[in-house]
Amino acid sequence: NIQETVTIKDNTYKRDDYTNVTDKIISLVGRNLHTTPKHPLSFVRQKIVNYFYKSFVNARGNPIFSVYDNISPIVTVEQNFDSLLIPKNHPSRQKSDCYYINHDNLLRAHTTAHQAELIRSGLDNFLIAGDVYRRDEIDRTHYPVFHQLDAVRLKTRDQLFPNDDVLKIFDNKNKTCIINGQAKQDCHTLEACKLMEHELKSTLVGLAKELFGENTKYRWVDTTFPFTQPSWELEVFHNNEWLELLGCGIMIQSILTNTGVTDRIGWAFGLGLERIAMCLYQIPDIRLFWSIDSGFLNQFNTEDVNKKIIYKSVSQYPQCTNDISFWLPQNKSSPYASNDFYDLVRSIGGDIIEQVMLVDQFKHPKNGKESHCYRIIYRHMEKTLTNSEVNVIHKQIETAVRKQLGVTVR
Ligand code: PHE
Structure with missing residues (x-):
């Protein structure tokens, strides 16, 4: 009785030789822990959203970032990979790493999958929060479904250089963007790239301090992503070890031009909610987030997202x-x-x-x-x-x- 289709949340897809999503995984689609009231993952999402609401306001004092936390996790290969310039042979595309529904569709492996379509729809400042799906090892910090939050901020020349008529975003000597090493993209002027880097880094250091405390030690580590250049990771020192908090960078310009945006430069970052929640609340095992046991949930029974909560083990049962x-x-x-x-x-x-x-x-x-x-x-x-x-x-x-x-x- 070989089934020909897969059904996920009332949508039916044709199976093919790429299908590897399991019933167990499908049963978790739609739990939406990141928007479940009084859930620790939802608290972390709200803290981050609140930080962006207060840090970026327009002339009237209103928040400029819009938040998308309810987009379906079922995406196309185009959304998850192609729109982000992830090469066809990139290891992150492998069947052994993703939950494919079939050749064309998968459960998103990162919330970055939605950045191009949201930019295309005309947005300049937005956050995306959602469940993401990756095949991985099994231990206390890995679960095949976890939650991420991404951000994108685009700026025009006038926004980047207010009160200046001379400075530019784009260097016309290098119309095409060449990407080399950890350097800026050739199409960007040094001043545009550096100003964006500065705003990105100070925003994220502010976020790390908001979450982990004013005196948190942090460091920047160079890295690479197919969709940003230059790219960095932010690490914070927590419980005597360096913890990788997020990945970020200056968006590759052709992602913007592919969506029709030709007059803006952008920065973006993405982070995982579980790791932050495990640190903030001292939650020892990632499976606990899925618990429906009152012994777990009652410990987060508060309206105050900023309440200091230390998770107390319901007692460790033997292995x-x-x-x-x-x-x-x-x-x-x-x-x-x-x-x-x-x-x-x-x-x-x-x-x-x-x-x-x-x-x-x-x-x-x-x-x-x-x-x-x-x-x-x-x-x-x-x-x-x-x-x-x-x-x-x-x-x-x-x-x-x-x-x-x-x-x-x-
Ligand atoms: N999507 C990346 C990840 O899952 C994070 C990221 C997002 C990095 C946006 C840079 C810009 O690791």
Whole structure:
């Protein structure tokens, strides 16, 4: 009974050889934790929105940023990748990293997927918040669905250089934008790029201090994104370690020209809400955000988004550990990927899966067969699991990997 279609939130899509979204993931679409009242992820979103509302106002004192937090996470490959100039062979496009609905559609891997269409619709200053979907490892800081917030700010020449008639955004000697190293884009004048960099960085340092406190230590790290140049990451020092807070940069000019904007320069950034909420509220495990248990939710039962809350563990229930070893299939046309195994474990075990680790791998010297051994750590967030409960699920996982991934359990 091979199904021909996938249905997500009343929309039906044709399956093809790209389809890898699971029922477990589909069941999470529409939870909207980032807009759920009194949810820690919603508090973090509101704090950031409030910071932008108060930092950027027009002559009448009204906020200039508009907020989009209700855009469907189902996007096209064009939105998620092409509109952002992400190369066709870029690793982030791989099936092993994304939840594809089919060749043309996927669950967005970042909220940046919407920046081009919002610019095209005429906006100059906006925030996008939403759920994003990525295939990844399983541990206390990774969950296949998490939440991001992106921002874009575009400025005209007159906005960038008020009271000046001479300075320009674009350097006409270099009409086409050349992109080299961590330098500015060739089409931008140095003064335009530097002024934008300054506003971007001071806005984001202000945000970091707003969230983590006035005396927060921070540092800028050079990086690259296909859609910004130059690009940076902001790290803050929290609990004795450097924490990557966000990625940002000056938008690649052709993203703007492709949407019909020819007279503005832009900056953009994107950040993850979970990591910030885990630090602010000392939440130890990312699965807790999905909890519907009152032991978790009641601790955030306040109207005040700025209330200082320290999460108190509902008590740590014990872990159960169980290993699984198997020979990988020797099929070169559809190679085995660990992320396929992780998804399958998550689909069957659900949120009692705390972590999955590849603990051993080897190649048989004679027949060349490869073996993987994974350790699966089971822990319920709100009760003690019995060995027999775990064994039932572990057996189901064994059966499923055999059937669905073609491995030979040892
Ligand atoms: N989309 C990037 C990410 O998910 C973040 C980013 C957004 C970086 C906008 C630069 C500009 O990591």
